[in-house]
Amino acid sequence: MDETALPILLVDLAHREKALADGDLTTFWPMVKKAVGYLARNGPVSPQDRWEEDPGYTPFTVAAEIAALLAAADLAALNHEASIATYLREIADGWNTSIDRWMYVSATDWCRKFNVEGYYVRIAPKQTGAGGSNFQQNVRVKNVTASEDTRRASHLISPDALALVRFGVRAADDSRIRDTAKVIDALLNVETPTGATWHRYNDDGYGEHEDGSPFDGTGIGRGWPLLTGERAHYELAAGREATAKHLLAAMESFANEGGLISEQVWDAPDIPERELHFGRPSGSAMPLVWAHAEYLKLRRSLRDGRLFDLPPQTVQRYLEEKTVSPRLTWRFNHKLHSLPPGKILRIELMAPAVIHWTADDWKTCHDVKTDDAGLGICMADLPTKTLPEGTQIKFTFYWPDAGRWEGKDFMVRIATWRREETVPADKSETNGK
Secondary structure, rough: OOHHHHHHHHHHHHHHHHOHHHHHHHHHHHHHHHHHHHHHHOOOOEOOOOOOOOEEHHHHHHHHHHHHHHHHHHHHHOOOOOOHHHHHHHHHHHHHHHHHHEEEOOHHHHHHHHHOOOEEEOOEOOOOOOOOOOOEEEEEEEOOOHHHOOEEEEHHOHHHHHHHOOOOOOOOOOHHOOOOOHHHHHHHHEEOOOEEEEEOOOOOOOOOOOOOOOOOOOOOOOOHHHHHHHHHHHHHHHHOOHHHHHHHHHHHHOOOOOOOOOOEOOOOOEEEOEEOOOOOOOOOOOOOHHHHHHHHHHHHHHHHHHOOOOOOOHHHHHHHHOOOOOOOEEEEEEEEEEOOOOOOOEEEEEEOEEEEOOOOOOOOOOEEOOEEEEEOEEEEEEEEOOOOOOEEEEEEEOOOOOEEEOOOOOEEEOOOOOOOOOOOOOOOOOOOO
C-alpha cells in the first residue's frame, strides 16, 4: 500500500518544487486517481509492511496513505473534482484519528521496563478475537527459525514509527513519539566506531549469522544505513540539526571505497577472515539505491534546514489545525465494532445499496440509500451523533442491482473507545430479511 501511496506524494512534491507545471497535473491526474482509488477502497490495512513481510496496521504505511490521500485531494481539486477532494480528506481524517487506537500501546511490561507511557508498535494485526486486544495477537516474524517466529504485537518495535513525523501526522516533540524513540533506541540502536545505526525491528533475522556466515533464510538482522538517514531526518524535525549532521557523517562512513552504500553494515566485532568489519558494509546488497536516495534527501534537507519531503497538507491539517474526524467508517473489509459517542457512522460499500438500520432492536427502522462517492465507493452517513452510550446500531443491506437482501445483520455499538476494537469476531444476527 505504501508503494501505491508514494508515487502520489512524488507527483505532489514535484509540483511543489516546480518540476511539474499546473498543466502537467492534468496528464498525471488519471494515474493519481486510479492509485488513490485503490488506497481508498483497500486501506488502511496493508497485506505487506514496507519490508514486504507482514500484514496489518503499520505506522509507515498508514502515515504514507494518509499523506497521499490529502495530496491527491489537492490534485483532485485542481482537476475540478471537488466532491472527490472532499471525500479523500474525510477518509484521511478518519484514519488519522484512529492511528493511536490501531498502533499505540500503553501499560505494558515494556512501558515499565523502559519507563515510558506507551509506544507505537511495529505492526498490529487486523484480526482480533471478541473482546481481545490487537496488541496481544501474535505477529509472524520472518527469517528466523520456526521456534522463534512469533511475537506479540506489543513486543515488536521499529524505527518505522518515526514515519509518523516524516509524513506530518505527528509532531517530533509529541510525547508518544519521544517515548517510542526511547524504546527504539533501547532495543535497536547500535553504536559503531564511526556512528549510529539501527535494526529494522527487534529479533529481525535478515542478515548474516553470528559467526558471519551468509544469510540462508535465517540469521541476525544488522544495522541499516537507510535507517541512519531516516533517524537524521527525525532529529532535524526535532530541531537537533547538529545530531542530524553527525548521522549524515555516519551514513557516509558506512559507504565502501567507491562511495556505494550497502543495505546493511556489520554491527558486531570484526571477523577479518569473512571480510566483515564493525561499521563497514556487510555481505548484503550494495548499492542499495533506496539508501542513496535517503542520503540525497538528507543532504537537501540539511541545506534547507527543513524536511525536504515533508507533506505540507498533513502538517497544516493535523499539526496546525488539529483536525479530528467527526465520523468513522464501517466496511466489509474493515468492520468497525464500536463508535464513540458523538460520532457519525459512515457505511461504505463497493456497490449501490439501501441500508436498512435500527437503533432500538428493530422496534423502529430506517432506510437510507447510498450515494456515489466516486472511486468505486458508495456511502451513506447514519445520524448516530446523538445516540447514547450503550446503543446497538444494527443494519443490513438491500442490493438493488442484484435484487436481493444481504441476509444477515451487522452491529456497531456506541461505546467509549478502548484499545483496538475494529474487526472483531463477526457475531451477526438476522432480522428475517
